[in-house]
Amino acid sequence: MIRILLVDDHPVVRTGLSGMLGAEPDLEVVGEADSGPRGEALAASLSPDVVLMDLRMPGGDGVESVGRITAAGLPCRVVVLTTYETDRDILRAVEAGAAGYLLKDATRGELADAVRAAARGETVLAPSVAARLMDQVRARPERPRLSERETAVLRLVAEGCTNAEIGRRLYIGESTVKTHLLRAFGKLGVTDRTAAVTHALRHGLL
Template sequence: MITILLADDHPVVRAGLRGMLEAEPDLRVVGEAASGPEAVTAAAALLPDVILMDLRMPGGDGASATERILRGGSRSRVVVLTTYESDADILRAVEAGASGYLLKDASPGDLAAAVRAAARGETVLAPSVAGRLLRQVRQPAQPGLSAREAEVLRLVARGLTNGDIGRELFISEATVKTHLLRIFTKLDVADRTAAVTTAMARGLL
């Protein structure tokens, strides 16, 4: 029996996932979490074989929760299950130690197969995600910028304020400013507008 923890802030999504997974004779959902911190606590208490982790949740995102869970020595396999598939989201999840990255439009059969594969220690990636990750490895889209810095810069380009960016990424405004200062240094610019212009000129956005 493969035990599973569901981490998603939407009760309807958790209920749907539970119904799909528990229709399989070898899969059992042993717990649910509605936020990153709840996922960390539940993972330590329940020791599930596989954790299905959403990326965008209140109180700390899925990538941060994944990193905390695995840094604590957990043997659980974390599979990101999300609607987001930007390059930055994928890289953050992989860097955090996730064993897989699936999209919420996966079929019940594909989802069950992915859970079994993760439990066996295999890496599971949605086809579109695998393609993006391969392109990132072959031709890094943000040379010199970390995945989080690139994500912050994309939000700057959309016109978001530091406060907006902080709320979007579940980080403090001070952390946003720190990322921006590092971006300015790496791009050798002095302000947000120049950072976006330079990044676009270099093909980073």
């Protein structure tokens, strides 16, 4: 039996969801909450398998509750169920640790299948949400590509080495070190050593 916690500030919505999901033989609604903080408390005390979390509720942002439940290491999977599908909402929820993002126009069958998939550890996304995420990924600028030698030079810069020390460590001339650094600066769009290291670390290049 998959145990479900509903978190939504509208009683009518909770009642409808409880009726829809409770009619499935393998699904059981074990609790309801009308706010994010209340949902967090029930998630900790009831240990549901799946939490269906609305985004915008009085008393706390749903995404913040997703983040706190995830950070607490609770075993439940949190799936956002909302009427909002803006790029910002979707990205915030995914980054906070949501296991899925569904819209309230989902049919009973779609919702039940999504809960089962989330309980199995799968990611569940409404088709329109998945399309928006793909558009976001395609729109992001390509991560700069550093050569092996440029990466090696920047790693040593990060360790605090001077150009002369880097040259000795890599068995290359100091002028060659400068050339690699200038090429790395150009690829990263920066003009100094500190910015280059910071940018490379932020993008997972070192």
